[in-house]
Amino acid sequence: MNINRNDIASMQQRLTEYLTDQNLRKTTERYTILECICTIKGHFDVEMLQKMLDGANFHVSRATIYNTIELLVNASLVVRHQFSSQIVQYELKCISETHHHLVCTHCGAVCEIKNKELATLMNGRRFPKFSAEYYSLYIYGICSKCKFKLRQKKNNK
Amino acid sequence: MNINRNDIASMQQRLTEYLTDQNLRKTTERYTILECICTIKGHFDVEMLQKMLDGANFHVSRATIYNTIELLVNASLVVRHQFSSQIVQYELKCISETHHHLVCTHCGAVCEIKNKELATLMNGRRFPKFSAEYYSLYIYGICSKCKFKLRQKKNNK
DNA sequence: ATGTATGCAAACCATTTGCAATGAC
């Protein structure tokens, strides 16, 4: 999936809306971080984002990156993933809506899959006493590479 | 959902199978930890598990708890959850199969829901180059309590 | 007897926090 100029514009607009609505300040950092995230096609983590921003000669502190990402999550622009322990990863919400994830419990590799039936099933679903924002489906298992390695390891014993 | 004696017996049997198959040792710690986990109806984390074991006068080190849980995950007896950052939670796999999770992004509360259609959709599903072990569906949003609080906070401004 | 598993404590590292300086309003 690709993001186009219109998508970016509407996300910026959404950010402005959110900041106005919540009485928060429209800082350069917040808009620049969103802009940077829009150039990332897949998942990203805090470190990757900071390196990209530094590479574009825009220095932002770690604390601000954490704050801003949380803000973007609250504004429904970004989605949080925790496939395996340790590192938290993120993804633009509009991208994450197009697929689900296969996660290898052995090597941590994450692969994306589309599933129209599930999207149909989930869309428009309501829950009692809960306003759903987004959902994540993680399918855990062993990827073919790891399965092969494990088989070899066992045979060598 | 309740766990009965038969379920526990079959889980112990599964552990024995796994340990034998992988040439791992059948230690008291491994069986005791599984037994303890079987008494927990909902989610648990490492700290909770250690306190329960200590309460039953069975001292186990943190390292062993981490090792054993990973082993139980690999043996397909336990499932790992990471609803929000920081703490990793776990659940008996046989319990987790009966429901999905609503997660409040504001207060972190987790609520369980059943969804037969989804179970039907997922069961027997195969993926190319990937052996699926289990899946987790997390639905993120705002719970009614937090929604109420947020509305009040906004009105007071 | 051998080598895996455990216990303990120190190390690790992503994330959070406190506070002074900056800048949006």
Next chain:
DNA sequence: GTCATTGCAAATGGTTTGCATACAT
């Protein structure tokens, strides 16, 4: 001018690691 936001550096705390000891095989 006021107060939210940022930057920096230190603190936090769940998880991992290293090594000596214990114990399953």
